[in-house]
Every structure is written in C-alpha cells, then in structure tokens.
Amino acid sequence: MKFNELTPQEQSLFLEIAKNKIEDEIFMADGKNYFSLVTKGLVREIPNANFLAASVILTKEGKKLRNQVLKRN
Numbered sequence: 001m002k003f004n005e006l007t008p009q010e011q012s013l014f015l016e017i018a019k020n021k022i023e024d025e026i027f028m029a030d031g032k033n034y035f036s037l038v039t040k041g042l043v044r045e046i047p048n049a050n051f052l053a054a055s056v057i058l059t060k061e062g063k064k065l066r067n068q069v070l071k072r073n
Contacts, residue, residue: 001040001061003069010036017043017056018066037062 006014014037034056037043042062046055058066 001042001065003065003072006040007036010040013037014042014062014065015069017058017062018069 003011003014013032013034017037034043034045038045041059042065044057044059046057
C-alpha cells in the first residue's frame, strides 16, 4: 500500500498516528474512526471501556508505510 492510495481523510489520520512518539506503536485518541485504515490492513483497533477512545496498533504493513512517510517528511 502506498500513502497516495489513501483518501485525504485517511492520510490525515495516518499521519497523526505516524507522528506519534509512543514507542510501543499504540496511539490513543478521542472520537476518531479508524475503520477504513483497519480494513486496509494498516492498523488494528482495540476498543477500550471508554467508548470515546481506542488503542490503535500499527500492523507490519502499517509500520512499513509509517517508516516511508516519516522519511519523506
């Protein structure tokens, strides 16, 4: 998957995840919908007890794309 294959909304959301500094690849956010990135195999979403937040874990494919995106920016 290439970054330019994502919709502008998906690109924005993925950049937000990619630029997060948390070392264990988990990103926390309120009220975000990661479903399209989940269906493209870039992240796994783990719901929390708090329905306004989710843990998002990059898949192997997501990590590869993240590395490409961070090298460009």
